[in-house]
Amino acid sequence: MQRTKIISTEVAMPTAAGSASSISNSTCVRLYNGSGGAATISLTTSVGAGDTVTFTMPDASVEFLQKLATDVIWSSSASVKAAKVGLTQ
Numbered sequence: 001m002q003r004t005k006i007i008s009t010e011v012a013m014p015t016a017a018g019s020a021s022s023i024s025n026s027t028c029v030r031l032y033n034g035s036g037g038a039a040t041i042s043l044t045t046s047v048g049a050g051d052t053v054t055f056t057m058p059d060a061s062v063e064f065l066q067k068l069a070t071d072v073i074w075s076s077s078a079s080v081k082a083a084k085v086g087l088t089q
């Protein structure tokens with residue numbers, strides 16, 4: 001059974017590319033969308049980079065995002081929460 005190890009306190013996601021965060025240089029981020037609607041999650045290699053990728057996260061859902069420690073993320077809603085986590089067996 002997979003378990004989640006919480007490494008950092010959950011924070012509200014930044015809502016603009018210019019304030020994107022690496023979420024404590026995490027390589028695995030637990031996301032929770034409590035916005036009341038779908039939210040767009042964006043990821044890029046650094047603030048200001050032109051290589052952004054996005055996905056839509058349904059309301060009341062949890063996703064685990066694997067990324068490089070230096071990658072930064074932001075959301076269309078500050079109601080999306082993010083925490084640095086590790087996954088264990």
